[in-house]
Amino acid sequence: MRKSKAALSVIAAMLLFFAAACGGGGGNNTPPSPSPSPSGSAPPAASADPSPSETSKEKVTVKFSEVIRSIFYAPHYIAMSKGFFEEEGLIVDMTTAQGSDKGAAALIAGTADISLVGPETAIYIYNQKGDKTLKIFHQLTMKDGSFLLSREKTDAFDWKDLSGKTVLGWRPGSAPQMVMNSTLIQEGVTDAAVVTNIASPALAGAFTSGQGDYIQLFEPVASTLVQEGKAHYVASLGEAFGDFPETSYVATSDYIAEHPDVIQSFVNAVAKGTAWLGTASDDEIAEALSPFFEGTSKELIIQSIHRYKDQGTWPEKPELTAEAFEKLQGVLIENGVLKAEEKIADMNAVVDMSFVQKIGGAE
Incomplete structure (x- = not known):
């Protein structure tokens, strides 16, 4: 155990050098919320009674590490609360890494089987030429998940409005920070002062105490500040920047080769969660997600879901395409x-979409 922890610390330190993160950029300032149960399995009331065939089949436990706890990753929590993982013969033992670097380190150290992280981590690990490589096998989100809020109400926002203003943003090298920077370049804004040295849990508090003219936040914190009258919604980074492969399910090449059935079952379960999310009512969605976001009101959960749905966060086919991989590497270089x-010419070195192609038994 001591050796495992030591290895984990060393690898995490190496990955921190690259400042790689996804989604919430290594942390979301949503209030921390525990898993519904110690094992991360679905709440009993949310799962249907298993059939005799399901109870007789021995289930496989998967050690899973999520990058942060965020409604941005709703399909995964839906798959847990609605029992889709159990339908596929899996028990998900979930922990929260608080950063893509830590989630990737857990895979290398063997303390996690599957991690939800930024796909850039697979590129970094590959370029280190170490003993292990990571492979992306399911693309969960295809937009950045942060939103821009203003202190003063703006009737017709333009990105040029950020000229000469201060924006409270995310740490250097995190996905939201890189998307913000690339968006400013795209919009021709060269003189915005983006603050990147405030810890993510302290961002909202810093803004409400008077720092900054604008702030970049994830849901449901963004909607919380708007509801409290402390900020005004002005733009979606996801909509402004367009498609971007922000968060992926990743495992080591060895684990994928040794457990293809587990990977396929995992992919199938998350796909069921995404499909259910697209057809369920607001009340059903709020009920399914509430155990994962204790202290967040039903209203704000629904508000957050609608914001992410409206910008097309979750692709119907969770595939990391060659075009998206090219954009990812372009952003990293920029x-x-x-x-x-160090750009990877053949994406197959770190990507395996064969499981996505077989979702639901399709060939």
């Missing part, structure tokens, strides 16, 4: 966290 000569 933001100085990947050298042009």
